[in-house]
Amino acid sequence: MTDLLYGDIEEELRRAVRSVLDDLAPWSQVLAGVEGDDPYDAKLWRTISADLGCAGLAVPEELGGAGASFREAAVVLEELGRAVAPVPFLGSAVVATAALLEAGETELLAQLAAGRRTAALAVPFSTPPGASFAPTVRAEDVAPAGERPVAGEPGGNATLTGVVRSVADGLAADVLLVPADGVLYAVDGADVRRTAVTSLDMTRPLCDLVLASAPAWPVATGHAARRALEAALTTGAALLASEQLGLAERCLETTVAYVKTRYQFGRPIGSFQGLKHRLADLWVSISQARAVARYAAACAAEGDPDTAVAVAVAQAHCSTVAVRAAEECVQLHGGIGFTWEHPAHLYLKRAKSTSIAFGTPDRHRAALAGLVDLPL
Amino acid sequence: MSESTADADDLRRRVHEFLDTHDPGSTEPLEFLRARFDAGFAWVHFPSGLGGLDAPRALQSVVDDAFTAVGAPRNQAERNVIGLGMAAPTILRFGTDEQKSRLLRPLWTGEDIWCQLFSEPGAGSDLAALGTRAVRDGDHWIVTGQKVWTSIAHEARWAILVARTDPGVPKHRGMTYFVCDMTAPGVEVRPLRQITGEAEFNEVFLTDVRIPDTDRLGDVGQGWAVAQTTLMNERVAIGGGAAPRESGMIGMVTALWREHPELRTAGLHDTLLRLWVETEAARLTGMRLRQQLAAGQPGPEGSAVKLAYARLNQEASGLELELLGEDGLRYDDWTMRRPTGVDFTRRSPGYRYLRAKGNSIEGGTSEILRNIVAERVLGLPGEIRVDKDVAWKDLPK
Numbered sequence: 001m002t003d004l005l006y007g008d009i010e011e012e013l014r015r016a017v018r019s020v021l022d023d024l025a026p027w028s029q030v031l032a033g034v035e036g037d038d039p040y041d042a043k044l045w046r047t048i049s050a051d052l053g054c055a056g057l058a059v060p061e062e063l064g065g066a067g068a069s070f071r072e073a074a075v076v077l078e079e080l081g082r083a084v085a086p087v088p089f090l091g092s093a094v095v096a097t098a099a100l101l102e103a104g105e106t107e108l109l110a111q112l113a114a115g116r117r118t119a120a121l122a123v124p125f126s127t128p129p130g131a132s133f134a135p136t137v138r139a140e141d142v143a144p145a146g147e148r149p150v151a152g153e154p155g156g157n158a159t160l161t162g163v164v165r166s167v168a169d170g171l172a173a174d175v176l177l178v179p180a181d182g183v184l185y186a187v188d189g190a191d192v193r194r195t196a197v198t199s200l201d202m203t204r205p206l207c208d209l210v211l212a213s214a215p216a217w218p219v220a221t222g223h224a225a226r227r228a229l230e231a232a233l234t235t236g237a238a239l240l241a242s243e244q245l246g247l248a249e250r251c252l253e254t255t256v257a258y259v260k261t262r263y264q265f266g267r268p269i270g271s272f273q274g275l276k277h278r279l280a281d282l283w284v285s286i287s288q289a290r291a292v293a294r295y296a297a298a299c300a301a302e303g304d305p306d307t308a309v310a311v312a313v314a315q316a317h318c319s320t321v322a323v324r325a326a327e328e329c330v331q332l333h334g335g336i337g338f339t340w341e342h343p344a345h346l347y348l349k350r351a352k353s354t355s356i357a358f359g360t361p362d363r364h365r366a367a368l369a370g371l372v373d374l375p376l
Numbered sequence: 377m378s379e380s381t382a383d384a385d386d387l388r389r390r391v392h393e394f395l396d397t398h399d400p401g402s403t404e405p406l407e408f409l410r411a412r413f414d415a416g417f418a419w420v421h422f423p424s425g426l427g428g429l430d431a432p433r434a435l436q437s438v439v440d441d442a443f444t445a446v447g448a449p450r451n452q453a454e455r456n457v458i459g460l461g462m463a464a465p466t467i468l469r470f471g472t473d474e475q476k477s478r479l480l481r482p483l484w485t486g487e488d489i490w491c492q493l494f495s496e497p498g499a500g501s502d503l504a505a506l507g508t509r510a511v512r513d514g515d516h517w518i519v520t521g522q523k524v525w526t527s528i529a530h531e532a533r534w535a536i537l538v539a540r541t542d543p544g545v546p547k548h549r550g551m552t553y554f555v556c557d558m559t560a561p562g563v564e565v566r567p568l569r570q571i572t573g574e575a576e577f578n579e580v581f582l583t584d585v586r587i588p589d590t591d592r593l594g595d596v597g598q599g600w601a602v603a604q605t606t607l608m609n610e611r612v613a614i615g616g617g618a619a620p621r622e623s624g625m626i627g628m629v630t631a632l633w634r635e636h637p638e639l640r641t642a643g644l645h646d647t648l649l650r651l652w653v654e655t656e657a658a659r660l661t662g663m664r665l666r667q668q669l670a671a672g673q674p675g676p677e678g679s680a681v682k683l684a685y686a687r688l689n690q691e692a693s694g695l696e697l698e699l700l701g702e703d704g705l706r707y708d709d710w711t712m713r714r715p716t717g718v719d720f721t722r723r724s725p726g727y728r729y730l731r732a733k734g735n736s737i738e739g740g741t742s743e744i745l746r747n748i749v750a751e752r753v754l755g756l757p758g759e760i761r762v763d764k765d766v767a768w769k770d771l772p773k
């Protein structure tokens with residue numbers, strides 16, 4: 001039976017990540033950061049990725065990783081979600097890492113695992129699992145098989161031309177993994193024109209990419225390329241549920257703390273049954289989100305045959321719960337919850353964005369209809 | 377080999393040794409069940425001598441599987457939900473040695489069916505307001521009052537009963553918990569017909585019923601604390617159960633959906649998929665809860681599971697009727713019967729729809745459960761209490 005609990009090592013990891021986040025990423029800091037120009041918090045990322053070794057959690061030890069799995073990475077994401085932390089963990093340590101692992105790539109993977117470089121998958125953040133290669137990027141000047149230079153050598157073996165919109169964690173990525181014409185290519189970040197997008201989620205700014213004959217190296221071709229893209233999207237969607245869980249939990253905690261201390265009509269507003277019941281229902285949904293997110297992470301980590309169903313359920317459920325938690329957080333804080341100074345909006349923007357990321361709940365339900373034989 | 381696999385293998389071996397000397401095919405069923413109890417294979421987490429082996433609860437499934445595999449006589453647990461799920465853990469926790477050895481074996485074997493004499497006309501959600509009186513008479517108690525909504529009282533040999541022993545103190549303090557012999561003079565059971573047409577539950581009139589003091593569970597005045605143990609276990613029992621995907625109410629709807637393409641519409645499709653996701657989420661939550669219990673980390677998620685189960689049963693059965701369209705207008709049978717248990721699968725969709733309405737009332741209403749989650753889990757302020765420091769006899773009724 002799939003283990004849905006947290007092991008001792010996972011709890012230890014959680015404590016370590018949380019204490020770093022408490023130190024380096026309190027809300028005031030995150031809020032100040034979104035007004036600056038940095039795509040993410042470099043110091044925080046260094047600490048989490050390299051010092052704590054989180055970037056390599058899912059990477060085998062012989063490739064320089066921690067030899068854990070995506071289960072442990074999911075625990076890190078719970079904590080990052082709680083803090084709406086502005087770091088490229090999801091994009092680099094989960095999505096790009098899953099693609100490289102599946103493709104059997106080792107060199108770049110080792111660099112990502114060590115936290116020395118970051119990579120991002122060049123697809124719109126809203127791309128759901130099962131998506132095919134987008135036609136917006138074309139490969140040209142493809143060198144014939146046999147004449148392929150080794151990845152990383154200058155020149156590349158193809159050039160890519162095209163546009164990709166709304167890429168997550170791509171602004172500062174050292175390498176972009178670009179699916180084009182059925183091949184998954186690696187492109188050096190410096191060779192891509194990147195425009196920061198004014199994003200709904202200010203803590204995970206997106207970017208638009210323009211490739212103009214950018215030199216590219218194949219990471220995977222044919223079947224392997226399709227599998228790598230699918231692994232990236234599926235693992236991303238599976239683990240995003242854990243980020244959503246952490247976010248929802250933090251929203252509930254903050255709201256519960258507030259309604260205990262805010263007095264109106266001579267009583268704490270948390271004593272009004274209309275609010276108590278809403279918060280109790282939210283707690284129920286979050287308890288379910290935990291079971292569902294753990295299941296999806298375990299399936300993704302083990303390559304379970306039930307992964308597709310687990311991911312669709314996790315995204316359909318956790319997206320909805322995260323948005324509801326953030327919306328309740330704003331509403332139950334009243335006017336203060338509507339202000340820029342209060343962090344509630346950071347959570348709302350993150351929650352709503354994640355509900356679209358890797359496909360909306362409705363798309364995941366539609367996918368499920370096919371997976372579990374409930375056609376219209 | 378991990379320790380638990382070793383334990384499981386050892387247990388399986390012991391069950392097979394037991395089966396060597398107790399042939400499941402030829403032993404008289406009741407004799408077999410009694411012997412199984414005496415061997416500690418009834419509920420392994422109970423103490424030795426009381427049907428258990430002091431073993432982790434998680435190992436029960438190993439034992440159950442081994443007995444099921446050989447087609448051993450069953451104790452028909454579904455007929456004695458209150459006995460097994462609520463009375464037994466309460467007796468184990470608060471009973472005297474004499475009570476435990478007298479009551480638990482026939483309870484487990486199914487010889488004694490149990491019912492729950494808690495609710496009264498004036499005391500439902502506010503159970504602590506109950507007014508059934510128990511007055512001491514030497515080494516007996518004389519009990520008089522009226523209970524209501526008593527499921528399966530017409531089948532029961534024993535009841536768990538809470539009665540008021542001191543009306544002069546605030547309500548939570550003046551109650552005492554008993555086990556009540558349903559065949560005792562003065563116990564009268566009358567069926568109460570419910571919205572499904574049948575009568576699972578009853579009203580029970582208690583008139584000068586003599587209960588020996590040896591049938592008191594816990595101290596005089598401690599009834600509320602004892603009842604809490606019962607209620608906690610009730611919610612786990614109602615929400616618990618390991619279930620495969622698409623079992624229960626949602627399975628009825630998905631089967632119908634697959635068999636009848638002509639009934640499908642886009643709107644119903646959307647509703648069905650939403651329900652499917654929520655049901656799967658609730659199922660995984662139940663699975664996680666059981667893993668927590670097995671790992672000795674009981675969490676408050678039991679309330680979450682019960683709340684979700686009530687709502688999902690209601691929504692799925694409602695959807696089933698809509699999906700059926702014209703056939704949803706028909707009902708199977710309004711005859712007044714007195715069933716021995718609840719079976720959602722063997723009756724019509726209309727029955728399921730109606731019976732599911734009870735899920736958010738029985739075992740604590742969904743509103744009360746939300747209060748409990750809000751107060752005990754989230755730590756939100758309690759409801760305003762006008763009755764806390766008032767003697768029970770002075771409360772408005």
Ligand SMILES: Cc1cc2nc3c(=O)[nH]c(=O)nc-3n(C[C@H](O)[C@H](O)[C@H](O)COP(=O)(O)OP(=O)(O)OC[C@H]3O[C@@H](n4cnc5c(N)ncnc54)[C@H](O)[C@@H]3O)c2cc1C
Nearest residue numbers: 492493494495500501525526527734737738739740741743
């Ligand atoms: C099928 C079925 C089987 C049952 N079997 C048994 C049994 O075997 N033994 C037994 O003892 N009892 C049994 N019951 C009784 C059940 O426990 C009670 O019906 C239940 O506790 C509610 O009590 P009540 O009916 O008096 O409703 P009330 O308590 O009067 O409640 C009426 C409404 O008010 C709401 N309400 C009450 N107080 C609050 C509050 N503080 N905040 C918000 N809302 C509130 C309730 O949620 C409900 O919606 C059974 C009930 C059913 C439906």
